[in-house]
Amino acid sequence: MQTMTQRVTLELRRLKFESHGNCVSCKSPFTVGDTSHLGYGFDDTPLYVCDNCKDQLKETAVRHVFLQRPYTVPEPSSKLWRYMDFTKYVSLLSSRGLYFTRTDCFEDIFEGAKGLKKRKDGWDSHYLEFFRSAIRNPPDGVECKLSDSDVEEQAQKLLRDLEEGGEDHKKRTFVSCWHESEHESEAMWRLYSTFLANAVAVRTSYQSLYLSLDRDPSIAIGRIKYIDLKNSYAGVNDAFWRKRKSFEHEREVRALLSDYGTQDLGKIVRCNLEVLIEEVLVSPKAPGWFVHLVNDVNEKFGLNVKVSPSELNEVPFF
Ligand SMILES: [Zn+2]
Structure with missing residues (x-):
């Protein structure tokens, strides 16, 4: 696999922005979790391609895990x-x-809110569980040596960070x-x-x-x-x-x-x-x-x- 050069030009960013959901070469749609490859072809044109088309890249700038946008884009003439x-x-x-x-x-x-305050407990317990699981299950090759109380403390801290981040984001x-x-x-x-x-x-x-x-x-x-x-x-x-x-x-x-x-x-x-x-x-x-x-x-x-x-x-x- 090519080493990522991190050289992302404005044209490459525009290409990704404008064809976000599809490989620009074979036109097939990305699904959540797919790898998208950003880089430049053998004639140096910017490319945003799927796994099947990645051999068209002379240079890989960066790879992303594909995520859906949190919004839909209107028709151009809307x-x-x-x-x-x-x-x-x-x-x-x-x-x-x-x-x-x-x-x-x-x-x-x-504006920017995630929900009703009276329903915050449900949100908190969902994310606490998510954080606990992430802490207990680190990537392959890394071992979790934390005690249950350490896991709980870290999960609570991540939840607080998430909440403060939400306020700051506004x-x-x-x-x-x-x-x-x-x-x-x-x-x-x-x-x-x-x-x-x-x-x-x-x-x-x-x-x-x-x-x-x-x-x-x-x-x-x-x-x-x-x-x-x-x-x-x-x-x-x-x-x-x-x-x-x-x-x-x-x-x-x-x-x-x-x-x-x-x-x-x-x-x-x-x-x-x-x-x-x-x-x-x-x-x-x-x-x-x-x-x-x-x-x-x-x-x-x-x-x-x-x-x-x-x-x-x-x-x-x-
Ligand atoms: Zn493709």
């Missing part, structure tokens, strides 16, 4: 919306960047939230603008959002799954991709990144606005002059995008 006040829109244009909010700053106190995780829908939503106008007369909605798609962030493989983009915490938990790696059922109407798709080097409450990530913004819709409650204002501001910031009135104001016939 429409994503962001409803906002005009001031936020101007800020988007002037910073030419998307604002990612630190997850402990959201109103939803369950301060390291930043997200930009979007609403996935084919159509404009009357409810979202009300929910996400404090002053409806001066609100706009930016429409993009999964593909445009990803491209506008320069195909950055360190920014995950996926759907939130809504779960019933009375009967389930969010897994260790799932917590920022799960919300309570009561938020189902949001149909959220989020872009998520981790940053361990900042204390800030948010981050602006540079973004190609021409690629991101497919259309700007103006609030159904906006006065006629507001469309012109949005157009003027776009022009001032050198942005050439279509501005349309809300479809909710189309005229009916009876």
